[in-house]
Amino acid sequence: MKELIDILNRKRIDFTIDGDKISVGGSLYLEGTGITALPDNLSVGGYLDLEGTGITALPDNLSVGGSLYLRGTGITALPDNLSVGGYLDLRGSSITALPDHFSCEGLYLDPQRISNVAYRENCGYSSRTIFAVWNGSEFRIAAGCFYGTLDEFETAVDEKYSGSAAETYKKAGQDCVSELTEKLNKAA
Structure with missing residues (x-):
């Protein structure tokens, strides 16, 4: 949690903390920040762009109100019940299967790399x-x-x-x- 809070403060991005939940009202662009993990219970109101980060897994109870971009990440699986309010862009990611339950408004992926499509x-x-x-x-x-x-x-x-x-x-x-x-x- 501390790693993300340091980045949010450095980038002057408004956020709130309620117990173990961090909420970012707008969008969050993390490329080039060096971040390697996101905290559980993260809520992002806008888009979340993780392209080129060292993140290898998405946290539990992640909520993204806009689009989620995972190109160029080491993430290999999506959590069940993932909810993305905009586009879910998996092109160029290491993901090879979609979770059992997920929702999004649009889906972009490399279908030849995904086993269950x-x-x-x-x-x-x-x-x-x-x-x-x-x-x-x-x-x-x-x-x-x-x-x-x-x-x-x-x-x-x-x-x-x-x-x-x-x-x-x-x-x-x-x-x-x-x-x-x-x-x-x-x-x-």
């Missing part, structure tokens, strides 16, 4: 990578900045594309969900 590359006109994840309660589809259920994905595709382009995207999403279902059933 199914994906299709070079889909449609934009050559997008589309992938399916299980977040503990439902399947979600990610494609570029889109992140939502299969039904929401299909509706968004129909609003933006028509004809074979729409069908290609929707089939890719459906195939990802089918493949991930099979993968998860084998693991159970």
